[in-house]
Amino acid sequence: MTRTMRYNSYSRYLKEKYGGKTYRIGVDAGFSCPNRGPNRNQRGCSFCDVDGSRSPYLGSLTDIGEQIRRGLEFLRTRYGANRFILYFQAYTNTFAKAEQLHTLYSYGLSLGEFKELIVSTRPDCVDADIADVLASFRTRVEDVWVELGLQSSNEETLQRIQRGHGKGAFEKAFHLLKSRNLKVAVHLIFGLPGEGWEEILQTIRYVAAFRPDGIKIHNLHIPYNAPMFQEFLLGELSIPCAERHLEYVVRALELLPPDTLIMRLTCDTPKERLAFPRSFPDKANFLARLAQRLEEQDTYQGRLFNS
Numbered sequence: 001m002t003r004t005m006r007y008n009s010y011s012r013y014l015k016e017k018y019g020g021k022t023y024r025i026g027v028d029a030g031f032s033c034p035n036r037g038p039n040r041n042q043r044g045c046s047f048c049d050v051d052g053s054r055s056p057y058l059g060s061l062t063d064i065g066e067q068i069r070r071g072l073e074f075l076r077t078r079y080g081a082n083r084f085i086l087y088f089q090a091y092t093n094t095f096a097k098a099e100q101l102h103t104l105y106s107y108g109l110s111l112g113e114f115k116e117l118i119v120s121t122r123p124d125c126v127d128a129d130i131a132d133v134l135a136s137f138r139t140r141v142e143d144v145w146v147e148l149g150l151q152s153s154n155e156e157t158l159q160r161i162q163r164g165h166g167k168g169a170f171e172k173a174f175h176l177l178k179s180r181n182l183k184v185a186v187h188l189i190f191g192l193p194g195e196g197w198e199e200i201l202q203t204i205r206y207v208a209a210f211r212p213d214g215i216k217i218h219n220l221h222i223p224y225n226a227p228m229f230q231e232f233l234l235g236e237l238s239i240p241c242a243e244r245h246l247e248y249v250v251r252a253l254e255l256l257p258p259d260t261l262i263m264r265l266t267c268d269t270p271k272e273r274l275a276f277p278r279s280f281p282d283k284a285n286f287l288a289r290l291a292q293r294l295e296e297q298d299t300y301q302g303r304l305f306n307s
Contacts, residue, residue, distance in 0.1 A: 006294040007253050007301040010214060010263040014085075017142075018115055022083040025071040025112070028090035029064055029104060033122060035164050040091070046161045046231070047151075047189065049223035049273060064104070068111045085116040086141075094121040098129035102136070109140055120147040120187075124165040126173035135180035146177050147216065149187040153206040154199050157192050162227075167206075174210055185214030185263055190248045191240035192220060193231070197248075204252045208305060211257050216264040219245040224275045232276060242280050242289075250293055258302030265290065 005012070014022040035044040068086070075081040086108050094101060105117060117137050126146070137144050150170045152158060158166055177184050186207050190200055207215065220239050222228050231237050240248070249265050256262075266286050271278075281289070294300060 007262050010261045013261055018083050020083055023075045023081045024085045024087040025068055026087045026089040027067050029088055031091045031093050031095045033092035033095055043227055045163055046228040047226055049225035072112055084112055084114050086114040087118040089120050092122050092125050093119045094125045094130050098133045102133045114141055116143045117141050118145040123148050123169040123173040131176045131180050134182055143183055145183040147185045148173055151189045152192055153203040157195055160193055183213040186212045187216045189218045189220055193237045200248055204255045208256050212260055214261040214263045218267040221267045221269050222276045223269055223273045229275050239277050253301040254299055254304040256301055257305050
């Protein structure tokens, strides 16, 4: 990353690595998570709605093969795409026995030519057998990524949002995955209940010390069907505005390692599912404002990182 780039963009990394724009095919493989039980019908984390992180373009499709075929066809037709990543995205994609996961990932990869495999999951759903399964696919694709949803390093916050695990689970999962030479990205949410500057910077410093391969940062967003929506209506929490989130992101970038890939900086929950905030700028607008702010302050990713 050069100084003029200001931060280590994931999209730019993919373009440079694979010689052009590379598209992710998001899959809902039917997994649930420990909080929601086997049928997704129990209360989950307080920020999560019934659709989890399911991609909106999947509609009502449930068959994995049809999801992948439909995604490939759409991206090829609309964008002329020819470089793809298979992304097991919705819910907890290691919430099954290791042998079942191997069969599922193998099937998905057999349906197209994919540059990478990405598996999104929770820290408490990674063990040695699952890490071995994930590592076994390093011979079939150029990179295998695991996205770990930490959200915050503050134990009180994790309990407050009913996450169901603590920092210890994250640390164990992270080291298991890195010991298999897997790429690891960490998910964080800025603006969680009870958190301000001190807690957010504490989390960033905590994560930075692990030198993750990538990071995804989300502004706090509340879907209509999330438990947190009722808390908001009762006046029990507030949501940072776009300007405050921008400030959080600038400070976070300064503290992160310069080689960590910045994979996301805002959420993109569909408007029909999003209760608050309603006036948050779209991704392109936010990134333009971020670039301007970094330029104005003459700052950049890693400026305050202590290796």
